[in-house]
Amino acid sequence: MIENHPSRDVFDAIADPTRRQLIHLLSQADEKPLHELTSQFSMGRTAVSKHLTVLKEAGLVLDRKVGRETRFKLNPAxxxxxxxxxxxxxxxxxxxxxxxxxxxxxxxxxxx
The missing domain is CATH 1.20.5 (Single alpha-helices involved in coiled-coils or other helix-helix interfaces)
Incomplete structure (x- = not known):
């Protein structure tokens, strides 16, 4: 679901290089599961999830559950x-x- 009023500033969300890399990774596919995104970084799943939360709060990332897996998709708007x-x-x-x-x-x- 796309938020009409993101709770976080887009500029704040893209200020971090890890979040910019996540945006780049998501731009290369329709959607990616958390474990695929996490494998691209030298940090744990929790840290990557926190970055994804910031991107979600800015409306840049959408997520959906598929079974036990969470998949993420870029919302470039x-x-x-x-x-x-x-x-x-x-x-x-x-x-x-x-x-x-x-x-x-x-x-x-x-x-x-």
């Missing part, structure tokens, strides 16, 4: 907030890169 935030500020990077290019070109012409 909340990442749109991150994309929109980065896109807004990218205009500053573009402007600064253009200025740097102009400055370097001016310095090059002055030397010749």
């Amino acid at each position: 909340p990442l749109r907030e991150v994309q929109d935030w980065v896109a807004y500020y990218s205009k500053y990077w573009t402007t600064n890169m253009l200025r740097l290019g102009q400055l370097l070109e001016e310095e090059k012409q002055e030397k010749h």
